[in-house]
Amino acid sequence: MAAKKKLSFEQTMxxxxxxxxxxxxxxxxxxxxxxxxxxxxxxxxxxxxMLDSAERKLAVVSHDEEGKAVLQPFAEEA
Amino acid sequence: MxxxxxxxxxxxxxxxxxxxxxxxxxxNLFVQGEISNxxxxxxxxxxxxxxxxESAISAVMFRTDxxxxxxxxxxxxxxxxxxxxxxxxxxxxxxxxxSEMMPDGAGALHLAYEQLxxxxxxxxxxDEAHKQPIPAFPHCIALVTSPTGAAVHDMLRILRxxxxxxxxxxxxxxxxxxxxxxxxxxxxxAVNRDKLADLIITGRGGGSLEDLWAFNDEAVARAIYAxxxxxxxxxxxxxxxTIADFVADLRAPTPSGAAELAVPAQEEVREAxxxxxxxLEQAARQRLTHERLRVDGLCGRLGVQTPVxxxxxxxxxxxxxxxxxxxxxTGMLAERRLTVDLQIQRMTRALQERLAAERARxxxxxxxxxxxxxxxxxxxxxxxxxxxxxxxxTDSASLAPGSRLQLRFYKGSASCEVxxxxxxx
Numbered sequence: 001m002a003a004k005k006k007l008s009f010e011q012t013m014x015x016x017x018x019x020x021x022x023x024x025x026x027x028x029x030x031x032x033x034x035x036x037x038x039x040x041x042x043x044x045x046x047x048x049x050m051l052d053s054a055e056r057k058l059a060v061v062s063h064d065e066e067g068k069a070v071l072q073p074f075a076e077e078a
Numbered sequence: 079m080x081x082x083x084x085x086x087x088x089x090x091x092x093x094x095x096x097x098x099x100x101x102x103x104x105x106n107l108f109v110q111g112e113i114s115n116x117x118x119x120x121x122x123x124x125x126x127x128x129x130x131x132e133s134a135i136s137a138v139m140f141r142t143d144x145x146x147x148x149x150x151x152x153x154x155x156x157x158x159x160x161x162x163x164x165x166x167x168x169x170x171x172x173x174x175x176x177s178e179m180m181p182d183g184a185g186a187l188h189l190a191y192e193q194l195x196x197x198x199x200x201x202x203x204x205d206e207a208h209k210q211p212i213p214a215f216p217h218c219i220a221l222v223t224s225p226t227g228a229a230v231h232d233m234l235r236i237l238r239x240x241x242x243x244x245x246x247x248x249x250x251x252x253x254x255x256x257x258x259x260x261x262x263x264x265x266x267x268a269v270n271r272d273k274l275a276d277l278i279i280t281g282r283g284g285g286s287l288e289d290l291w292a293f294n295d296e297a298v299a300r301a302i303y304a305x306x307x308x309x310x311x312x313x314x315x316x317x318x319x320t321i322a323d324f325v326a327d328l329r330a331p332t333p334s335g336a337a338e339l340a341v342p343a344q345e346e347v348r349e350a351x352x353x354x355x356x357x358l359e360q361a362a363r364q365r366l367t368h369e370r371l372r373v374d375g376l377c378g379r380l381g382v383q384t385p386v387x388x389x390x391x392x393x394x395x396x397x398x399x400x401x402x403x404x405x406x407x408t409g410m411l412a413e414r415r416l417t418v419d420l421q422i423q424r425m426t427r428a429l430q431e432r433l434a435a436e437r438a439r440x441x442x443x444x445x446x447x448x449x450x451x452x453x454x455x456x457x458x459x460x461x462x463x464x465x466x467x468x469x470x471x472t473d474s475a476s477l478a479p480g481s482r483l484q485l486r487f488y489k490g491s492a493s494c495e496v497x498x499x500x501x502x503x
Contacts, residue, residue, distance in 0.1 A: 009243065010215040013347075016354050023361035030369050037362040044355040051348055056242035058234065060225060061249050061272070069272040074225070074248055076234055 009050050016043040091170040098172065104163035109135075109174060110182060113155045124151065128159065128174065137161070137174035149181055156182040188287075191294050195321055198296070203303050209327045210308040212340070213276050218245040219340060220275035220307070222265045225250040229283040229314070229333040236334055241341035247275055253282035258292035266301040266309075278305060279336045280322070281312025290315050293322040302326055312336030456488035474499050 007015070019040040022028060028036065059071035085093065098104055111128035118124055122141030127134050137159070139147075151157070161176035180188060198204065219237065223230050225248055237246055249269055252261040262280065269278055280302070282290060292298060293313045302309050302325045311326035312333040323329040330336035377388075452462065463471045464484045471477065483494045 008215070008217070010213070013215075013351070013354075016351075016358075020354055020357045020361060023358065023365065026361070026365060026368065030365070033362065033365045037358065040358040041355075044351060044358065047351045048348070050243065051344060051351075054241075054243040054344075056238055057245040059245075059247055061220075061247050061268070061274075063268060067271070069268075069274060071247070076231065 007046075009047065012043050012047055012050070016040055016047065019043070087170075088167070091165065091167040094170060094172075095165045095167055098164050099162075101163070106160070106162060108158055108160050110158050111135075111156070113151055113157060114153050116151055116153050124176075126151065128157075135174055136171055137176050139176040139179065143177045147179060151179065158182050191321070194294065194296055194299075195324065198299055198321065198325070203299060204324045208303070212308050212310065212328050214342065215241075216244050216275075216277040216341060218247060218275040219277045219279060220247050220249050220269040222249045222251050222262065222269065222278055222280035223282060223312075223333070224253045227283060229281065229312070232334045233279065233312075233337040236337035237341060240338070240343045242344070244341055251280075252292075254285065254289045254292060259295035259298050262292060262295075262298045263301040266298075266305055270305055270307055275307060277340055278307050278309045279312055279330075279333070279340055280309060280326075281330070281333050281336060282314065283333060284314035287315075287318075290320060293320040295321075298322055299325045310336045310340055453488070456486070459488075462486040474501060 019036050023033060023036055023040070058074050058076065060074040062070050062072065064070055109128060111130050113126050114129055114134070115127040116124070117126065122144060124139040124144045126137050126139075128137050129135070139161075157179050159174070159176045159179040161174045161178075163172065164175055165172045180192070202208070221230060221233060223233075230248065234246065237244065247269075249265040251265040252258040266278070266280065269275055281293070290313055293311070299321045302311070302322060308327040309325075310328045310330055311320070311323045312330045312335065313320045313322060314332040319329070328339060330339050456462070462485070464486070465471055465476070466482050466484075468484075471483065477483070477496050477499055479496050479498060481496050483496060485492045485494055
């Protein structure tokens with residue numbers, strides 16, 4: 001299951017790191033710097049949202065006659 | 079003493095050697111025994127004696143074979159060795175010429191393991207270059223393992239604690255017994271076909287060498303190698319390393335260890351995000367400060383104050399100007415009022431003078447008029463005669479006897495009738 005979200009957690013975090021690096025370099029024009037800051041703030045919020053809303057999906061896989069995967073709930077130990 | 083063929087010693091020893099070597103079973107046999115009199119020669123050849131409770135036999139292992147030994151032979155060690163029987167012609171001594179040797183405890187299993195390991199290594203299945211990187215934040219993890227037992231539950235618990243964002247799919251497989259290798263291979267191939275996961279963990283909890291033998295199986299090794307999805311091996315059996323461990327993209331000592339390697343800890347990730355956010359804000363603040371300082375600096379160099387101070391000054395000046403203006407306006411108004419008043423006065427005087435002059439003229443005119451006034455004449459005894467039409471009569475010729483005449487005196491008037499006309503002569 002590839003990431004169907006707009007940007008995966010990994011990509012979002014990588015972009016935030018890049019923005020911080022660019023801002024810390026300090027040689028971007030002021031307009032650009034403020035735009036970067038805005039984007040960075042948005043990304044930071046998204047990361048926290050993703051962390052907070054993790055669903056913890058679990059299933060056991062079997063296959064039908066056609067070989068397609070069939071997911072069924074799996075009972076975890078408490 | 080009857081004398082048959084007489085051999086020289088050399089001939090005899092050669093015969094013995096020939097006899098030994100002609101025996102097919104002696105060309106390749108396994109011998110089990112204990113090492114004694116072990117000597118590792120500087121040439122690389124090994125000399126030893128193999129013995130059991132009652133007997134002993136000399137043995138030698140030449141350098142090329144000795145190099146491939148996976149253990150260090152020593153006195154007292156029980157071994158199984160493979161080799162051929164012959165003799166050393168110089169001494170006539172019967173010897174074992176050993177090609178392989180291994181510790182007896184492991185037995186054939188161990189030998190098979192080592193041989194497979196070496197063969198797959200030479201094929202390149204363990205190459206670092208082939209190994210795939212493990213995703214830093216996996217989206218979906220496939221567990222190829224037994225769905226029962228401590229191992230799978232340990233992994234689930236740790237995965238959930240550390241990184242609940244990752245989905246977990248269990249692909250059940252047998253992890254011991256004769257059916258285990260085929261079961262593991264099927265599961266590994268299914269994960270690759272389904273393409274739901276981006277990481278595989280395969281393994282089992284601890285056990286004996288026989289228990290985890292499936293993870294030394296060649297087919298399992300090749301299935302791991304062929305996997306497009308990265309594989310973490312998790313066979314709990316320290317210190318020995320299974321072949322699955324060698325082939326896997328990453329090796330963990332236990333299933334729990336594998337779960338820790340597979341995903342990051344969410345608290346650490348949260349902290350990393352917080353740090354990034356702080357750095358972001360810090361960097362933005364510094365950028366603004368830097369900009370402000372730069373502008374201040376430029377203004378300083380231009381001999382101008384900073385925009386803020388400049389504006390404040392300008393505002394102050396403006397206020398002062400406004401007040402001055404207000405004061406001026408009030409003063410000016412007073413002045414203007416004065417001027418206007420003066421003008422009004424002047425105008426009024428002028429008007430009055432005109433008025434007086436006109437009045438005087440009028441008076442003079444009236445007097446003149448008065449002098450000419452018929453009323454004055456009437457006062458001297460004259461009378462105005464007007465005919466019936468009201469026209470003043472100036473010529474008696476316009477009259478006829480009997481016409482009526484109106485006479486106006488200074489005071490009063492009379493109606494008259496003409497008796498007689500007298501002409502002017």
